[in-house]
Amino acid sequence: MTASRLWFVHFAQAVSHITGHPLTFIVAVSIILLWGISGPIFGFSDTWQLVINTGTTIITFLMVFVIQNTQNRDTASLHIKIDELIRVTVNARNALLDLEQLDDKELEQLRLDYAKLAQEELPHHRKGPARTKAIPGKPSTRKR
Structure with missing residues (x-):
């Protein structure tokens, strides 16, 4: 510099x-x-x-x-x-490292995927300990 x-x-x-x-x-x-x-x-x-x-x-x-x-x-x-x-992070998708390069449509689709995951987890969150669901496009390796 x-x-x-x-x-x-x-x-x-x-x-x-x-x-x-x-x-x-x-x-x-x-x-x-x-x-x-x-x-x-x-x-x-x-x-x-x-x-x-x-x-x-x-x-x-x-x-x-x-x-x-x-x-x-x-x-x-x-x-x-x-x-x-x-x-x-072991189960993280490394493709997320470069999100700044995606266009608005791709970013919106990812946002919708994560919003859907959040909605699916909401009932489980109210029942007890957090559970990890598979991230769209990547198989989950964690035990449920």
């Missing part, structure tokens, strides 16, 4: 951490309240309105990129962790 990318990663993580803190929200609300209270002082002028509009637009514009970078990194790390769990 280049120095400029590494710098941005650290910057994005720090900004994301700071902006996600409750104190930052309180500061933002306080700024808006102070701006609103100062309206009569400035006669609710166009400049007074322009200050808040410009400030919030610039902050929002920049935060989109910071949040997206942080979200991309979090999603990638989560996928890697889940892939590792699938890889080491």
Whole structure:
């Protein structure tokens, strides 16, 4: 990773951490309240309105990129962790490791398969210990 990318990663993580803190929200609300209270002082002028509009637009514009970078990194790390769990689970289907490459129709079919499994297990769950059913397309090797 280049120095400029590494710098941005650290910057994005720090900004994301700071902006996600409750104190930052309180500061933002306080700024808006102070701006609103100062309206009569400035006669609710166009400049007074322009200050808040410009400030919030610039902050929002920049935060989109910071949040997206942080979200991309979090999603990638989560996928890697889940892939590792699938890889080491004996009865897991390794085909699930690369779901990001499937189209919407294939993903929806998998979702429906798992929803069907969940519905089939619901009555068994209410009766006692969990049972493992075969995953569609793969024979089950677990004892029931």
